[in-house]
Structure formats: C-alpha cells, structure tokens
Amino acid sequence: MKRTYSPLMLLTLTLATACSNVPPASQAQGTPERFGHVAIVPLQSSDTPEDLAQIVGGTVLEWNDCAAGEHCSALVGLNHDLKAQSVGALKGRDIYVEPNRDVFGGGGAMTATMGGKISMWSGGKISMWSGGKISMWSGGVFAPLPENTALWKKINLEQGQLLAPRLGAGVTVAVIDSGIDLAHPAFEGALSDPGTWRDFYSNDGVPQEEGTFGVGAYGHGTNVAGIVLQVAPQAKIMPLRALGPDGSGDVVMIAQAIDWAVARGAQIINLSLGSTEVSKVVQEALQRASDQGVLVVSSAGNEDRNKITYPAAVAETREVGNSSLSVGSVDLNDLKSSFSNYASNLEMVAPGEQVYAPAPEGRMAAWSGTSMAAPMASGALALALSAGAGPAGLTNLVKQTAANVYSNGANAAYAGKLGEQGRLDLKAFLSSAVH
Structure with a gap:
C-alpha cells in the first residue's frame, strides 16, 4: 500500500x-x-x-x-x-x-543476513551542517553512518568533499529505481520539487517504494539514493520509480523515466539496473540524454560473468561515451567482488559490499551489489559539477583518475576487465576536475 x-x-x-x-x-x-x-x-x-x-x-x-x-x-x-x-x-x-x-532489473541484495544489521535510522538527515561548516566527519569517523567509515576512507571521500565544499549543491541526480521511502528522515530537504517526481510503475506522482521488508527489491532505491547523498550531501535526488517490488521493469518504463529526468532538469541519471538485452527504444532515450549533456551512470550486473549488462555495456560507445559511465564492484581490498560482472568494456569499479544507507520504514540497512557502486560514481560527478566542472569529459576523467587495482598481481584473472585503472578515487578525481 x-x-x-x-x-x-x-x-x-x-x-x-x-x-x-x-x-x-x-x-x-x-x-x-x-x-x-x-x-x-x-x-x-x-x-x-x-x-x-x-x-x-x-x-x-x-x-x-x-x-x-x-x-x-x-x-x-x-x-x-x-x-x-x-x-x-x-x-x-x-x-x-x-x-x-520486462527485462530490466535492479541488482544487489540486502545483506543483513550476511553479518550486517538492520536498525532504526538515528542519524537525522544526511546533509548535516553545523554553523555553516561541514559536520560529516568527526575524529576520522563518518558521522551520519559510522558503519561506512572504512568504505569512505577507501575512496578518499573526506578529502574529496573538502575539494568540493558545495557538496553537490545545485545538482540534481535522478535515481531511476524501485522508488524511495519519501518520508524517510534521511531525505529531509534532499529531494527535488515534487512536481518532478514520477512513478512509471503505478502511473502516478508518488514514487514510493512498495513491498515487504527483506523481500525482493524493496529498499533498493532507498539505499541507492542514500549512497548518492552520502557522497554529495547537498545534491537533490529526483525519485523516479520504474521498477516493481520484484525489481523488474519494462522497456517503456525505463525509456520514459530517462526522458522525464532529462526534461525536468536532472544533470545526472543513476541507473542501478540492467538487462542482458539491448533495447533501441532505451538507447534512443540515452542518446537524447547525451545530446543534452546529461551524465548517465549504470551498474555492471551481479552474475559474476565476463560480460556486463546493458546499458552499462554501451557506456563507452561513440554515441554516448562522453557522457556515460559503467561501474562494477570491488571489496575493501580492491579485489573484484565475487558477484560483480567484469569485461574489457567495463570502465571502472567502486566498493559495493555491505554499504549502509537509509532503508524503508525509517530504518537503515546494508546492501551489496554493483547497484551500490554506481551511485558512488554518481555522487562523485555531482561533487565535481557543484565545484564548477563542466559535464564534457567528466565521465572520462573520473575513470582516468581511478586507483590501480592490478598492482602486485591483484585481480590477475581480471586484468583489464575492471576498468583501465580501476577503483574510484575522489581525491584524485576532484583534484583534476576542479583545479
């Protein structure tokens, strides 16, 4: 309901x-x-x-x-x-x-049953400020969600936020997903104008997550949106629901959601979803987004296959390559996550295991999947745009400044298949993007 x-x-x-x-x-x-x-x-x-x-x-x-x-x-x-x-x-x-x-699906899984925890949210809204100063970090600990401290240190989030002190302000990220928990306190003041919201699955203007806690994709979109805001806490989330409670969505819903986001001012679109089949209808929507300079980030899929899902698979093509990005997952040791797809056309990776974020019904929970890695890259792009970087070439820069995940023989079985360099590094990316 x-x-x-x-x-x-x-x-x-x-x-x-x-x-x-x-x-x-x-x-x-x-x-x-x-x-x-x-x-x-x-x-x-x-x-x-x-x-x-x-x-x-x-x-x-x-x-x-x-x-x-x-x-x-x-x-x-x-x-x-x-x-x-x-x-x-x-x-x-x-x-x-x-x-x-009906071939698009949101990947990843709630991992509370794998050593994580589910609890009621107690951190207030994610965009935490104190006297006009950033209060996201306290004594080296990530204040809103301490459970993510090691993960954020891995990608140099604190240094990246210092390099982009507007923290995503003025940037709208459309999250095309299973909806979000619109009433969650973590999203207070963090959503776009309600006139920009849309639920393509139920055909109304209230993209609220629906389902049973711990079952299917319920909570997927809330987690994804929460990850974007942990990286870029002053960005605005445009919630667009195109996936049902089981995590699936059809060609029409995905294409309409992309066009809707572009028409209503999103600068970044996060697609933590994918399909094994290419759709020309969706591809033309992606082309229209590229024509308008909108950046699109897509997850690579979670089948541990030597092939990434669509639309991540076309992110480096000539048609949309200057504005699209594909993202896979590694663990905190920069080793390929057991579930992550990989391929020679995968552009970069980010840590996508046990990522804590808001969960429906006012809770928080951890999810794992390439779906969790993609919004880290979306947040990184939002930081750069808010710091004055232009969109042209930005997706190329974020992958070119990634940290090497192949040194000392690491990921030898996946050489060249986790991106040219590898893992998201916010300090390196923003140092290049805004200076």
Whole structure:
C-alpha cells in the first residue's frame, strides 16, 4: 500500500513544453496499461499526437519535439501488430517496433543476513551542517553512518568533499529505481520539487517504494539514493520509480523515466539496473540524454560473468561515451567482488559490499551489489559539477583518475576487465576536475 502524503507531495504534474512532451492520455492516474510492443515513429512538422494515435491504433506515450540537434520522434505503445495500412499512411517513414520486454532489473541484495544489521535510522538527515561548516566527519569517523567509515576512507571521500565544499549543491541526480521511502528522515530537504517526481510503475506522482521488508527489491532505491547523498550531501535526488517490488521493469518504463529526468532538469541519471538485452527504444532515450549533456551512470550486473549488462555495456560507445559511465564492484581490498560482472568494456569499479544507507520504514540497512557502486560514481560527478566542472569529459576523467587495482598481481584473472585503472578515487578525481 502507498502512504498518504501532504497535498504538496501530490501536486498535479504539468506537461513539459520542451523536449519530451508527454500527451495527456499517459498522465491518467492508476495502473498503467502494459503494452506488448513499443514503436518509434519519426515525426514530421504537421503531425499531432491525436492524428498519430489514430493512424497506428496505439497510445502515444512520448512526443519528442523537433528542434535543432534533437531526435524528432514519438514513442507509441501497441497491443497489436502494426497494420500495413498504418505504415502506408505514415508515408514510408522508417518505423521501428520492438517487444515491450520486462527485462530490466535492479541488482544487489540486502545483506543483513550476511553479518550486517538492520536498525532504526538515528542519524537525522544526511546533509548535516553545523554553523555553516561541514559536520560529516568527526575524529576520522563518518558521522551520519559510522558503519561506512572504512568504505569512505577507501575512496578518499573526506578529502574529496573538502575539494568540493558545495557538496553537490545545485545538482540534481535522478535515481531511476524501485522508488524511495519519501518520508524517510534521511531525505529531509534532499529531494527535488515534487512536481518532478514520477512513478512509471503505478502511473502516478508518488514514487514510493512498495513491498515487504527483506523481500525482493524493496529498499533498493532507498539505499541507492542514500549512497548518492552520502557522497554529495547537498545534491537533490529526483525519485523516479520504474521498477516493481520484484525489481523488474519494462522497456517503456525505463525509456520514459530517462526522458522525464532529462526534461525536468536532472544533470545526472543513476541507473542501478540492467538487462542482458539491448533495447533501441532505451538507447534512443540515452542518446537524447547525451545530446543534452546529461551524465548517465549504470551498474555492471551481479552474475559474476565476463560480460556486463546493458546499458552499462554501451557506456563507452561513440554515441554516448562522453557522457556515460559503467561501474562494477570491488571489496575493501580492491579485489573484484565475487558477484560483480567484469569485461574489457567495463570502465571502472567502486566498493559495493555491505554499504549502509537509509532503508524503508525509517530504518537503515546494508546492501551489496554493483547497484551500490554506481551511485558512488554518481555522487562523485555531482561533487565535481557543484565545484564548477563542466559535464564534457567528466565521465572520462573520473575513470582516468581511478586507483590501480592490478598492482602486485591483484585481480590477475581480471586484468583489464575492471576498468583501465580501476577503483574510484575522489581525491584524485576532484583534484583534476576542479583545479
């Protein structure tokens, strides 16, 4: 069951008038229609959503306006084959149709049963300030969550935060995931305007996590968002729910969430999710994000395979390589995590084991997975942007300044498959990014 929130949290969402205009039909509240197929239809200046819906006999989900340098197309949900007369009526346009597969999943697992602990949250909000000064560290201990002290020292978080004293202020990170616990005290003052929130799984404006504690993906998105804020405590989180309680989401939901985040001002998108199948519909959404200079961070997957999941697998391609980043996981000794995927096209790693963060129902809990490593990189990018670094080339810089995880024969079985260098180093990255 979803919780009840104040009227402010339930503001009616307005349509964007720029790049991803969403027709009113898709804004109706309630359980969304699940489409069997989704089509990309190139647009002409005379097209209207109403005319296009009638021609193809489907539902127009997105209307990406024609503008210089932007892709000009509509996303249409279909529950039937596209008829020959429909194709003919569209004057020979290069229409692409793919199954709306439910193939995306959020990785990682709550690891309280593996020596961790679950307890009620007692640290107040994550963005802790005292008299205008940073109070995140006390005597070398990470104040909000002492359990993460060793982990944050490994990536030089304290030194990195000193190099970027605005701590992510002015930067919005869209977390496309299973939702978050919107009422958790750790997120007080840390979320974007409610008008930017969206639940694509339930088709409403309240992306609240749903499920049973300790089962499935319940808590996944809350943990991911909490990790971003521990690295960049003054950043804003834009919560977007595109995964259900079991951690799965379909092509339409992921693509819509990416376009939504871009249209509503996110500078960074965190995708702690992946699929073994490539989707052109999602790929075009990623391309639109890249065209707008939005940085996208994706997790590599948790199957211990010599192949990383999509969209992490395309993060270094020519099309989106200047704005995307793939992240795998290592332990505190910089050894590949037993679960982490690896590959020659994996760009970097971060410590993703036993990472404590907020959990639903006002709690805290530890999760392990490449899903936990990715938001560390997202937080790092937020620190750099808030310190005045431009987005161009920033994903390349963060991997180029990574700490070497291959020295003295370490990770010999994975040489060159945990990134060119390896593990996130905030001190080295921010020293290069802001000086």
